[in-house]
């Protein structure tokens with residue numbers, strides 16, 4: 001993904017909010033994003049529509065360049081759609097961001113090296129005219145405990161492994177109790193064993209917090225193990241190829257990957273990916 005480049009062409013008046021019922025965490029309606037540069041115009045997304053229910057877990061799967069990161073950035077209010085509309089918990093993405101209803105985890109943990117794990121988690125409380133924590137929200141120490149880092153509060157990023165640093169960034173994204181957590185390939189740079197362990201822990205954190213999660217990945221297995229649904233995108237232009245319900249038990253361990261239903265759904269997702277590449 002690239003954070004460089006010009007802002008996409010934008011409508012002068014914001015489009016109306018996407019439809020979404022009371023139990024809807026996220027609704028995208030006909031979202032199109034065009035990037036206009038000196039050299040070319042790229043249609044990163046074309047007429048993308050879907051909804052995610054509150055408390056849901058949607059994985060976003062697709063070939064490189066199909067617009068996965070762009071879609072997450074639209075939802076996070078980092079870029080505006082060229083046309084179409086997005087509703088986050090009944091709000092515009094901008095309002096949802098201002099109310100701290102959104103958390104974002106990037107591929108790189110992006111921690112400040114001179115701050116301890118605890119101080120990194122506390123950071124959002126100190127920047128951007130931040131208000132204090134809402135009543136009842138978990139404290140930074142409680143969040144570090146939730147991600148399995150009790151006892152590491154005073155360690156600096158260079159003293160932590162890549163997986164531990166990514167746990168700190170998840171704890172930081174959960175500060176303030178966001179209702180929608182956006183994760184852009186957060187485990188892509190980790191070794192397989194660490195990634196597996198964090199996959200299991202993320203399912204546990206999701207179940208314990210009730211946070212709605214949208215998770216970008218290139219991996220069919222990761223998408224399926226984590227998600228209750230997998231939205232498969234096709235490339236050129238980025239568009240919805242298929243929405244697949246992952247009909248697997250809610251309580252999952254990695255052993256589920258060896259079962260017949262898992263293998264069958266994985267084959268189907270690989271077919272979808274192949275068609276959309």
Ligand SMILES: Nc1ncnc2c1ncn2[C@@H]1O[C@H](COP(=O)(O)OP(=O)(O)OP(=O)(O)O)[C@@H](O)[C@H]1O
Nearest residue numbers: 001002004005006035044064065066067068069070
């Ligand atoms: N800021 C930008 N300016 C111009 N073009 C952009 C910009 N950001 C993304 N694009 C283009 O939009 C398309 C989708 O990019 P995006 O990063 O969303 O894809 P992706 O599916 O996340 O890719 P990957 O899996 O490789 O990270 C690509 O063709 C990319 O070149």
